[in-house]
Amino acid sequence: MRILAIETTCDETAAAVLEDGKRLLSSVVYSQVGRHKVYNGVVPELASRAHCEKIAPVIAEALAPALANPRKGKSPVDAVAFSCGPGLPGGLVVGKVAAETVASLYGVPVIGVNHLEGHLYSCELEGDKVSRPLKFPLVALIISGGHTELWHVRKYGVYRLLGKTRDDAAGEAFDKVAKLLGLAYPGGPAVEKNAAAGAGELRFTKPLLPGTWEFSFSGLKTAVSYYLRDHENADAGKVCAAFQEALISTVVEKALAAAKSCRVGHIAMGGGVAANGTLRARLTGEAAKRGVKVSFVERRHCADNAAMIALCAWRMTRAGAGRNAPINPALGLRNWGR
DSSP states (O other): OEEEEEEOSSSEEEEEEEETTTEEEEEEEEEOHHHHGGGTSOOHHHHHHHHHHHHHHHHHHHHHHHHHSOOTTSOSOSEEEEEEESSOHHHHHHHHHHHHHHHHHHTOOEEEEEHHHHHHHGGGEETTEEOOOOOSSEEEEEEOSSOEEEEEEEETTEEEEEEEBSSOOHHHHHHHHHHHHTOOSSHHHHHHHHHTTOOSSOOOOOOOOTTOSOBOOHHHHHHHHHHHHHOTTOOHHHHHHHHHHHHHHHHHHHHHHHHHHHTOSEEEEESGGGGOHHHHHHHHHHHHHTTOEEEEOOGGGTSOOSHHHHHHHHHHHHTTOOOOOOOOTTOOOOOOOO
């Protein structure tokens, strides 16, 4: 079975083809970072226009290997999947229309996929193969520019939301702190790079929200803002190190506490911020002390991509749950497993 998947939730226009749930025939990503860099953040209208401009050539490039290897009596793909949410409304519309157009052309079904589920299943990808199956039950940490969430995952398609961010997501906080410091966009890599040489005595309070599994990073961002206001010649490296330490310590503590509460020995972490080396090292080290295994998404699959959407669609199809769905910018978790 071949699944063409399309991802357009934010500022990456992506398409991929997955064969038999085992091998990626293609994975194409057009990043809009250059278009949004001047604004230090994603501009929704510009993102939508870029998706409209790039979606056709991206899909064509992704389909090329399937078209070059035709199957007798079959269309190049057996289904077309797309991210139906959460995400920016304009981008979601572009993805859905593109998916339905290609599916109509080939006479195949359309499958709507939750973008955040894709980030979880991206942990199973190794290069162009699906060779690292998740071990259930587990706690999932989805940490990206727009989302920071903890889930209890009993098996494929069976979830319970433990907590999510009340305001800024982790990646958003990185971007905003980078902007305050005059660093490059996207902020995550810039803050991490500066933090590496900035360890010192400066500390910011960890926003732990005791008694909940939820996150809140807006106060941490504000603390950085006030510190910079009161310290005109602040050392950017030390500020980055203190901010990153507070954020990472909070995320790691909550993820490990969730694993203990849910009585699971496995944490899976996906999303753009999962590329942060300090976070990966800290979670690995602290988890090992508690006998907890951690599965990370490969760095090449951390950012938004269509390979993860294709894999989630394949899992859904195997469970008889692969169906079209309306777009929903605020889409939450929905169980489809049995």
